[in-house]
Amino acid sequence: MDAKPTAPGTGSLKAQDYKSDLKPVWCPGCGDFAVLSAITKALAELQVPREDAAVVSGIGCSSRIPAYTSVYGFHSIHGRALPIATGLKAARPDLTVFCAGGDGDGFSIGGNHFIHACRRNVDLTYIVMDNEVYGMTKGQASPTTEPDWTGSKLTPQGPGVAPFQPLEIALSAGANFIARGFSGDPNFVVRLIVEAVRHPGFSLVQVLSPCVTFRPEQRAWKETTHADWAPEAASTDRREAFLRLLDDDGFTTGVLYKGHNPVFAPPHPSSANLADLEKGFAL
Amino acid sequence: MRQALEGSQAIARAVALCRPGVVAAYPITPQTHIVEGISKLVADGVMDCELVSVESEFSAASVALGAAAAGSRAYTASSSQGIMLMSEVLYNIAGLRVPMVLTCANRAVGAPLSIWNDQQDSMAVRDAGWIQLYCADNQEAVDTTIQAFRIAEATELPVMVCVDGFVLTHTMEPIDLPDQDVVDAFLPPYHFARMLDPARPISLGTLVDPAWFTEARHSHHHALLKALPVIEQVDRDWQAATGRAAGGLLEVIGPADAPTAILCLGSVASTFTEVLEDHPPDDPVKLIKLRAFRPFPAEALRAACIGVKTLIVLERALSPGLGGIVAVEVQAILATVPDAPAVHGFAAGLGGRDMPVELLPDLLAAARAGRPGEFTIADVQLSKLPEEDR
Numbered sequence: 205m206d207a208k209p210t211a212p213g214t215g216s217l218k219a220q221d222y223k224s225d226l227k228p229v230w231c232p233g234c235g236d237f238a239v240l241s242a243i244t245k246a247l248a249e250l251q252v253p254r255e256d257a258a259v260v261s262g263i264g265c266s267s268r269i270p271a272y273t274s275v276y277g278f279h280s281i282h283g284r285a286l287p288i289a290t291g292l293k294a295a296r297p298d299l300t301v302f303c304a305g306g307d308g309d310g311f312s313i314g315g316n317h318f319i320h321a322c323r324r325n326v327d328l329t330y331i332v333m334d335n336e337v338y339g340m341t342k343g344q345a346s347p348t349t350e351p352d353w354t355g356s357k358l359t360p361q362g363p364g365v366a367p368f369q370p371l372e373i374a375l376s377a378g379a380n381f382i383a384r385g386f387s388g389d390p391n392f393v394v395r396l397i398v399e400a401v402r403h404p405g406f407s408l409v410q411v412l413s414p415c416v417t418f419r420p421e422q423r424a425w426k427e428t429t430h431a432d433w434a435p436e437a438a439s440t441d442r443r444e445a446f447l448r449l450l451d452d453d454g455f456t457t458g459v460l461y462k463g464h465n466p467v468f469a470p471p472h473p474s475s476a477n478l479a480d481l482e483k484g485f486a487l
Numbered sequence: 488m489r490q491a492l493e494g495s496q497a498i499a500r501a502v503a504l505c506r507p508g509v510v511a512a513y514p515i516t517p518q519t520h521i522v523e524g525i526s527k528l529v530a531d532g533v534m535d536c537e538l539v540s541v542e543s544e545f546s547a548a549s550v551a552l553g554a555a556a557a558g559s560r561a562y563t564a565s566s567s568q569g570i571m572l573m574s575e576v577l578y579n580i581a582g583l584r585v586p587m588v589l590t591c592a593n594r595a596v597g598a599p600l601s602i603w604n605d606q607q608d609s610m611a612v613r614d615a616g617w618i619q620l621y622c623a624d625n626q627e628a629v630d631t632t633i634q635a636f637r638i639a640e641a642t643e644l645p646v647m648v649c650v651d652g653f654v655l656t657h658t659m660e661p662i663d664l665p666d667q668d669v670v671d672a673f674l675p676p677y678h679f680a681r682m683l684d685p686a687r688p689i690s691l692g693t694l695v696d697p698a699w700f701t702e703a704r705h706s707h708h709h710a711l712l713k714a715l716p717v718i719e720q721v722d723r724d725w726q727a728a729t730g731r732a733a734g735g736l737l738e739v740i741g742p743a744d745a746p747t748a749i750l751c752l753g754s755v756a757s758t759f760t761e762v763l764e765d766h767p768p769d770d771p772v773k774l775i776k777l778r779a780f781r782p783f784p785a786e787a788l789r790a791a792c793i794g795v796k797t798l799i800v801l802e803r804a805l806s807p808g809l810g811g812i813v814a815v816e817v818q819a820i821l822a823t824v825p826d827a828p829a830v831h832g833f834a835a836g837l838g839g840r841d842m843p844v845e846l847l848p849d850l851l852a853a854a855r856a857g858r859p860g861e862f863t864i865a866d867v868q869l870s871k872l873p874e875e876d877r
């Protein structure tokens with residue numbers, strides 16, 4: 205990382221400053237390019253000093269993203285980005301922590317961590333680039349894949365399993381901020397990420413990010429997405445948010461929910477000391 | 488029938504010939520082609536099998552365990568990080584003495600992240616209590632896969648068939664696939680004596696207190712030792728059925744009385760077999776191709792080392808802070824032999840670095856110049872490292 209220290213509030217950092225010199229190896233046309241760009245634009249809007257931000261990822265195409273930013277990066281283990289980011293945030297609560305990865309990484313092998321990260325409500329922003337496929341291993345069904353998708357060699361008759369509903373699960377499990385964007389509308393994704401970072405607690409930003417190689421039909425998402433969850437009208441009531449989800453076709457973008465659940469904080473330092481404790485064991 | 492097949496497809500076809508009831512699948516490079524190949528055979532109606540596409544390797548191993556416990560012939564495959572994630576289940580499968588077969592498409596273990604071949608993954612679970620067999624080429628992979636089901640079912644132990652990722656899994660080779668009736672005769676329908684059966688209720692995996700844990704461990708250890716003659720016999724039976732053996736416990740290639748020997752596991756044995764054909768006859772060198780790593784064929788190794796003065800152990804993994812894994816085991820096994828050879832341990836080919844033909848003369852020279860018992864990473868390029876790390 206070419207770290208040039210930056211002072212907060214100087215307004216001097218541009219989106220380009222948050223990009224590394226590495227050229228992404230994603231396929232031409234991959235939605236993740238726009239998500240990378242949106243993250244860097246959001247960082248510029250927030251003017252987070254580069255040395256005060258971290259991007260933690262797991263394994264997969266989108267999990268390569270830390271290498272393409274100039275902030276602290278951690279390309280970790282498949283599915284384990286969230287617990288690692290939790291540890292990072294616990295040790296350094298002053299950092300702006302992003303978790304980034306794909307639907308396979310986050311909802312399949314890491315699905316358990318996703319539930320508990322929502323429950324724990326650590327103040328970090330989880331950006332899931334959801335293309336409803338495992339791209340890196342060449343096109344297998346992920347948890348968000350439709351049950352009748354027959355494009356995979358592993359499940360040629362379709363996975364036949366009800367798709368994972370990340371927004372419903374996040375809302376059930378206690379996430380504090382829940383949004384959905386579309387990589388084809390990158391400026392809106394920037395806004396969602398900025399709001400997610402500003403909102404305390406665990407923020408989920410699901411970004412529909414087409415895989416043009418293994419799911420070329422996802423190019424049609426440009427027509428199917430609709431920005432009907434206006435960020436300024438985000439629900440603060442879980443019941444209302446659940447009702448909104450019942451009417452959701454999976455392509456509504458915007459902010460679904462802004463909650464006020466208690467945010468995880470490491471235990472307060474105790475006033476007791478070891479010498480006092482030892483008195484209890486004195487013979 | 489002899490045909491040109493990619494290693495992974497050949498393994499998938501071999502698994503199909505064994506008629507498993509349940510296959511659990513989760514993609515990971517370089518294993519993915521195997522389960523995709525099986526999936527195609529299931530979808531095409533060639534295999535009558537439940538293929539369960541799961542959400543992690545932990546689930547893949549667990550689904551296979553549940554299926555095997557219910558009396559089904561079960562199979563799964565993985566690599567690297569997948570084997571690591573499975574490791575808790577792998578210990579369970581073996582400790583519960585539930586037979587199944589798993590292909591490990593050998594790949595390096597991160598960090599640093601690497602998708603390329605070495606054997607650190609299977610070595611990391613060597614103590615899980617599985618039988619581990621290493622294949623030198625894709626014909627051996629096919630033959631060993633079929634044998635593995637019979638060994639597993641005869642010993643009530645799980646068998647891991649180790650094939651070098653990419654080097655074997657992604658290479659096309661001419662393969663003799665046996666006919667279905669040959670495999671059916673070799674591998675009769677499976678019956679698991681301790682299967683979960685509502686008519687005869689039992690529990691698997693109950694808590695074992697200190698009064699019994701040691702005895703369970705002892706019996707597991709002895710089951711592995713008793714598997715040694717089974718592995719040999721199954722290979723002999725396979726040879727009788729097909730005319731091909733797959734290397735028994737270990738295979739000695741080259742002049743039997745050679746004073747210099749190289750022991751290795753996996754595909755590099757194929758490379759070295761070729762290299763030794765052109766090796767000068769006035770410097771006789773033999774190859775000890777170790778096929779069974781667990782259980783370790785100690786007696787066979789001692790017999791293969793009679794007359795050997797210099798033994799090079801080459802492995803595609805290491806135990807940081809100690810050195811060789813196989814080399815240290817070999818040294819321990821030979822410690823009680825009079826006139827035991829001097830053992831020189833080398834690792835090479837880590838994280839996908841090629842093991843070229845020139846490696847063999849380099850190893851011979853390094854061993855002859857080195858001290859017995861030393862361990863070296865043979866192909867490290869020290870000039871790339873800062874002075875303090877060399």
